[in-house]
Amino acid sequence: MRMSKLFSQTLRDKPSDAEVPSHELLLRAGFIRQLAAGIFSYLPLAKRSLTKIENIMRKEIDAIGGQEVTMPVVHPAQIWKETLRWFQVGSEMARFKDKSGRDMVLAMTHEEVVADLVRREVHSYRQLPMLVYHIQTKWRDDPRPRAGLIRVREFTMKDSYSLDVDEEGLDKQYRAHYQAYFDIFHRCALPVRAVKSDVGMMGGSLAHEFMYLTPVGEDTLMICDNCGYAANRQVARIEKVAGSKEALKPVKKVATPGITTIEGLAEFLDVPEAKTAKAVFMMATITEGEVDVDRLVFAVVRGDTEVNETKLTNAVKAKELRPATDEEIAASGAVAGYASPKGLKDTLIVVDDLIPESPNLVAGANEEGHHLLNVNYERDFHADFVGDLVLAQEGDPCPECKEAMHAERGVEVGNIFKLGTRYSEALGAEFLDKDGSSKPVIMGSYGIGSGRLLASIAEEHHDEHGLIWPITVSPYHVHLLSLKGAEKDGEEAFKKLVEAGLEVLFDDREESPGVKFADADLIGVPIRLTVSKRSLKQGGVEMKRRDREESVVIPSGEIVDAVTAEISALKEEVQALVVEVPYDD
RNA sequence: CGGGGUGUAGCGCAGAUGGAAGCGCGCCGCGUUUGGGACGCGGAGGUCGGCGGUUCAAGUCCGCCCACCCCGACCA
Secondary structure (H helix, E strand, O other): OEHHHOOOOOOOOOOOOOOOHHHHHHHHOOOEEEEEOOEEEEOHHHHHHHHHHHHHHHHHHHHOOOEEOOOOOEEEHHHHHHOOHHHHOOOOOOEEEOOOOOEEEEOOOOHHHHHHHHHHHOOEHHHOOEEEEEEEEEEOOOOOOEOHHHEOOEEEEEEEEEEEOOHHHHHHHHHHHHHHHHHHHHHOOOOOEEEEOOOHHHOOOEEEEEEEEOOOOOEEEEEOOOOOOEEEOOOOOOOOOOOOOOOOOOOEEEEOOOOOOHHHHHHHHOOOHHHEEEEEEEEEEEEEOOEEEEEEEEEEEEOOOOEOHHHHHHHOOOOEEEEOOHHHHHHOOOOOOOOOOOOOOOEEEEEEOOOOOOOOEEEEEEEOOEEEEEEOEOOOEOOOEEEOOEOOOOOOEOOOOOOEOEEEEEEEEEEEEEEEOHHHHHHOOEEEOOOOOEEEOEEEEEEEEHHHHHHHHHHHOEEOOEEOOOOOOOOOOEEEEEOOOOHHHHHHHHHHHHHOOOOEEEEOOOOOHHHHHHHHHHHOOOEEEEEOHHHHHOOOEEEEEOOOOOEEEEOHHHHHHHHHHHHHHHHHHHHOOOOOOOOOO
């Protein structure tokens, strides 16, 4: 490709709305342009890299038995109503009507369509296991797109769907994806970590996220360096320390005027925060069948911990959860700041499992300016749900080995879910088993966002001058520059390299050397060749790797061999990253 | 959805007190220059985000709206 004809141009200044390096550099180097919030065009350079990323994904998913298909971007709402997600998913799903007034949706994922295909195509256990996948556009109307391609609304995703007769088969395909995903990311030279995650709107029993660790990420991970435990903070557990065993004391009301915080309460009564109960009021939208019901949730955790809203959402099976307003709290009969789980109306009471383990806590008295001493679960109040509600914090003990964990930020570049039969049951995707009985197909779903992956690679591989693409995903193998006075030699080199089947970006523009070198650094093709009067005087063409300082001069007759050898070396460096990763569930 | 910020040429930005829309880069032409974002001369390019208002006069003041960015809520 001649740069004189390249569709995109580089930008000298940093666009004002780019905050993170991958966003800035992809814009400046001419890979992407933004159309609207979270909606991007991918220009020729990005398209070439994306195609390479997608081909890596194709190869790895094919290798574990995948069959590529293409499923629609527009779905009739009917299949989404059958699985009830039409009612459960909020505003991030785009809904519209076709000209006949039928409800339609824009695809945000494809479990429904897969299950619909399966009910038409799969009839016998003899056809299973199977794996289908596609690489296709998704629309999710994310409330807050940010950081360039890291979090967008329209994106392309490789999503695969496993189909099995039993849990054992699902486990096998799940583990195959686990390793295949590491292989995909490693072949893109992106270091990732698999962590346990929330199943979210997908439902299902087990999920891992593949996280690229970077401060620009928006997920928080809890990581134990000692034993390797790693989990998204949304689901991260901690080793909980029960309160000291002691005899239950009688409840006693004390005046605590003006004290509405745990910190103030602990100080005022001179007790540790762990001897108090913290109350949090949330308003939950819960889907019952096809209707949504709002219910006030009263969550109780020990005073020395915080509520994890994801855990709370899952505990009450809420579609949405938001802080309750003062009016809503008052309507339940509770007194904000002095709330007690005793005697509330129309309220779902949820307590952390540390509460029953912690005797004689200080809790609100439901009376302005008063608290109760020695409140005990079971004896003094009951809950609709008892379970883990605690938000893991930096330094909390690891649930596996009790060592202190630390928090890190990461970008979720892939995820894998064990779905089970939720979708196949809802849509009647059944097969006849050996014994003649009809059973729902057991499904798994597995996704990688290709644009987010591209951005993560850019985030990982750049310096102050620009991008530094791994050879496996670089838009071109070689960036050839010809400087003034060596145009003819540049043309010859370009011709030879292209004829040898190499992917060459040829800077044939009439620009000063400084401009050409700066653009080459910015675009980040891994091998740079320079043909100039100087290089010719030195005996040929200068070759330099983008990630190294030193360069060599190659006789003009040997450039194809030299470049081919360098490409092989670069590929081997990436291949060395592809290793087997122990499965961790 | 809450909080904060920004909208002036393709990009980056300046335009106190209301009084003729500017600068740098980029772009076009001519010439000089050519190993790390060269230089001279001459050009093109603007509904100042939109609508309404105040005023003799609005990029500037007021109101409403829109878009984009950041933080949070949210999110697979």
